[in-house]
Structures are given as structure tokens and as C-alpha cells.
Amino acid sequence: MDISALNALSYEDFVNILGNVVEKCPIITAAVWSRRPFASLAVLEAAINDFIEALPESGKEGILRCHPDLAGRDLQSGTLTRESREEQARAGLDTLNSAEVSRMARLNEEYKERFGFPFVICARMSDKETILRQLSERLGNECAVERARGVEEVKKICHLRLQGLVLTDAHKL
């Protein structure tokens, strides 16, 4: 899809196609539609990031809380969004052995207990060993540091989802 096609979409089509670039937060995609036309995909991405940054801290925590646990209940029960399922699978999180599943579950619980939001990392840029190590290390951070770090990971995830949905070899934006 080229940028003029993207700019020509009704808000309904825009949200249907791009509504999950930030996990379970179609309001963000729906909000930035107000700022079309976009000169490029990078400009659209910047509009999304600006919207996120302008939210109060509770709103940023709200975004994180809309994310599933990695290798958690939603993966086991098949209730992940399509995007999350593919990303977790690519990082090898759907083929953990039982010891790894237990360790991940324990660390996820500890993280959520400490911070009040889940551990978020861009799984597509990682693998299971790195994710387990990061989860363990990031547990030692301050809450404000982790909130900001989680939001940066949300932006990386959004970047890759946007690229995957909009770019084709024929139509680079």
C-alpha cells in the first residue's frame, strides 16, 4: 500500500487495518487518523509516538496493561491477538520446555506484582534466552524506569507491525 492509498482510507478501514499496531489500543490509531494526510509512513509512526508520549503516566501504564504476558495464559489458551501470536512464536516462546514455562511464569508474576503492569519487550527483535535474561534483569529497575522502557518497547513493536502491514516490496513508503 502506498502512502496516498493509506491517506485515502476511511477511518473505519484505517482502524480495521492498523487498529492493533499498539496492542488492543485501536483508540490510538483512530485518534491519529485526524492528522492525515501523512507525508510518509515515518510521519504516521511519529504521530502515534507523539500521541503516546502526550498521555499521562497512568495512560502509558494503561497501554502496558493491555499487553499479554509473554509465554503466558493467552499463549497457552490460544487467545492472543494474531500479531502477538506471531511475534511470540518467532521468538520461540511457543516451544519452551516445562522448566522454561515455569521460570517465565514465575518471573512474569514477580514483575507484575512489583510494577503493576506486565513485562513488555519487542519479541521479534529477541529470542527466548534474551527475553528471560532481560526479564530477570529488568525486575531490579525502578518503576518509572520500567514504565519508560516498556513504552519504548511498545514503539518498537508498533514500528515492526506498521512495516509489516503497510510495506510490500512493490510499494516502499
Next chain:
Amino acid sequence: MDISALNALSYEDFVNILGNVVEKCPIITAAVWSRRPFASLAVLEAAINDFIEALPESGKEGILRCHPDLAGRDLQSGTLTRESREEQARAGLDTLNSAEVSRMARLNEEYKERFGFPFVICARMSDKETILRQLSERLGNECAVERARGVEEVKKICHLRLQGLVLTDAHKL
């Protein structure tokens, strides 16, 4: 559920139970969890309303754009959220005759074309005649007036959804 039970919920349970009090915007429920404990259900509702009011105008339009058309495609195809389905049914929108369906579709399209967001009204406080009349009348308003009006309707919908989810005869908050 009494208010102490509500305040004791993890963010995951809180969002699972209350995540759709603002249609398809679980980020809002997830954000206000940061402000617990709530002294009453009214205080929780005020926190949601404050969060909405603090959003930029694009964010308010984003909320409206997450709402389905009344008596529209999602109703016909069975893809409404449970809450919206019940509310539209209660207003009689699932038993329109074909002339009424056509009229509603035409007015909805005209409204979306003019404002860039859908017509939102608290269906549970209304009926099909009133909805059709309001839709027709509100088409004549300025965009800023309609955006503010739509947000007020979102708050009414949220109020009734909260009451329905949290209150029982045995446990008034």
C-alpha cells in the same frame, strides 16, 4: 461486587471485567486502575471521565471512532461487542424494517462523511424513533459541538455499563 472487592482486583481481572465500559478502549480502564483504591463506584466513574476529558481532541475523536454504527454492518453480521449488541437490541435497532434500515444507513453515512466519526448515542436511554430523529437533527451541528456531544453520550453509556457490571441488589456501592 462491593467497592473493596473491586479495589482488590489485579489489573488483569479489573480489565477483564471492566475493559469495555468505554467501547473497545480497555486502555482507559487499565489506566484508571493506577488511581485505586476508589472510595465508591462514582469515584471510579469520575476517574474515567477525567481521563477522557484530559485527552487531546484527536483522542476524543479516537474514542468515537471505536464505536460501531447503530443498526449497521456489525449488528447485521453479529460482530458487535456483547454490550453494544444488548444496548442496540434494547432500543429496538435489531427489529427495524427494511425502510428503517435504509434510512439509518443513509443518515449514518452522511454523518460520518460530514464529521469523520460515527454518530454516538446512549441507545439504552432511547428508542429507534428518537435515535432516527436525533441523528437527523444532529447532522446540522458544528463538528466541535458533535464531538463534545458524542463524548457526553460515551459517558452515559459508560455509566450504565459500570452499574450493570458492578452493582447487584445485594451490593450497592
